[in-house]
Amino acid sequence: MKTFDVIIAGGGLAGLATAAQLVEKNKALKVLVYEAYQIGQGASGVPAGMVNPATGQRARMVWNAEACFKMLDKRLDQLSASSNTVLKNQHGILRPAIDENLAENFRMSLKNTRWPKGWIEWLEPDQVRQRVPQLKESSGALYMDKGKVVRTPEYLNAYSRYLKEAGVTFVFGGPYSIDNRGDWCLKNRKNAFTAPVLVVTTGYKAKENKYWSELPLNSVKGQLAIYYCPENVGHFPAVSAYGYIAPVDDHHLAVGSTYEHHFHDENPDARGAGLLDQKLLELLPDLYPKCQRIGQWSGIRATTPDRLPIAGKHFERKGLYIYAGLGSKGLLYSEFVASLLATHITEGKDLPYEISLYRFSKMEELREKAREDNESGS
């Protein structure tokens, strides 16, 4: 039996960021990251992830955008330096207004939102043509200088190396069972690990954990394809328009992604490939014939009804925590929310209501019921 202070189940963006924030708050903590398969096995393995502060058709600023950017940028710089690897493309993000309605929404966002200085600007159609000559005609575009594309697999690699050096233990151990007799005990076929604190960061699989089966998480499959272009595609901003096209390097583009609310299996399929080809053709019609699809990837996002992550403590089970529901903004939210959760675990500081479990009535009901059962001694 191996003993730790904290066990984190799940080695995606949420799990790694939580481990880092915990050990950085208290170097003496013994932390285990228990990953059933491999780092980046889940949605976090997305080959190219956009970091986009303006969300949805109304280009709303994401929750706590400044803090999220600050913490992610710090981590990217740190890991880039420690691994000597390029982890991001910093050419901004362009959101073309592909019709007049979107153009109006985007202008309203600029007018009504207090965007930090220098983050966002409106480009007229001729300015858009200058920035991305290959892009189809638009009614103008929002350009977000802060936006970037992260090479997520490299980021996760650099992240796990850093954590190992910081003393975090990693175990890749397949399925496990959990037992709670005082401390949490996680057992797989070969070993058992115990800790007073267990943090579940298993993405959309969190609902399969018996203690978290009532979480309001939806699973949304997404597919992404990589295209090779023999001619140099140049340094243009990532384009986000009902999906995205992100230059990975001089000759490769990532095109994402599908949003599949109903799916039979988790693997990439021909329908997804067709939709992604179509997206590339629609947005970059001149480049499309020169590109060849050379790879396809799929993953399952866990989303919440209000599209914000969920983090917090179980209403009944001492020492049990959850961090999930990062939706399509895993990169942006991962570090900031992990820091709030780590402070909640180590210092008992409340989490903001916007990301707490109890903003959902079902979870609040369960907490109430547990409280009543406790009081009546049942």
Ligand SMILES: Cc1cc2nc3c(=O)[nH]c(=O)nc-3n(C[C@H](O)[C@H](O)[C@H](O)COP(=O)(O)OP(=O)(O)OC[C@H]3O[C@@H](n4cnc5c(N)ncnc54)[C@H](O)[C@@H]3O)c2cc1C
């Ligand atoms: C197609 C697609 C495109 C995306 N694009 C972007 C983007 O551009 N920008 C962005 O920010 N985000 C993007 N996302 C979303 C982002 O990938 C997710 O929000 C984020 O990865 C979720 O991280 P997570 O750690 O919560 O979950 P996951 O990455 O799913 O990690 C969960 C981990 O837990 C492991 N696991 C599962 N069950 C167990 C178990 N029982 N025990 C132990 N381990 C277990 C899994 O193997 C996995 O490694 C995209 C997602 C998809 C699918």
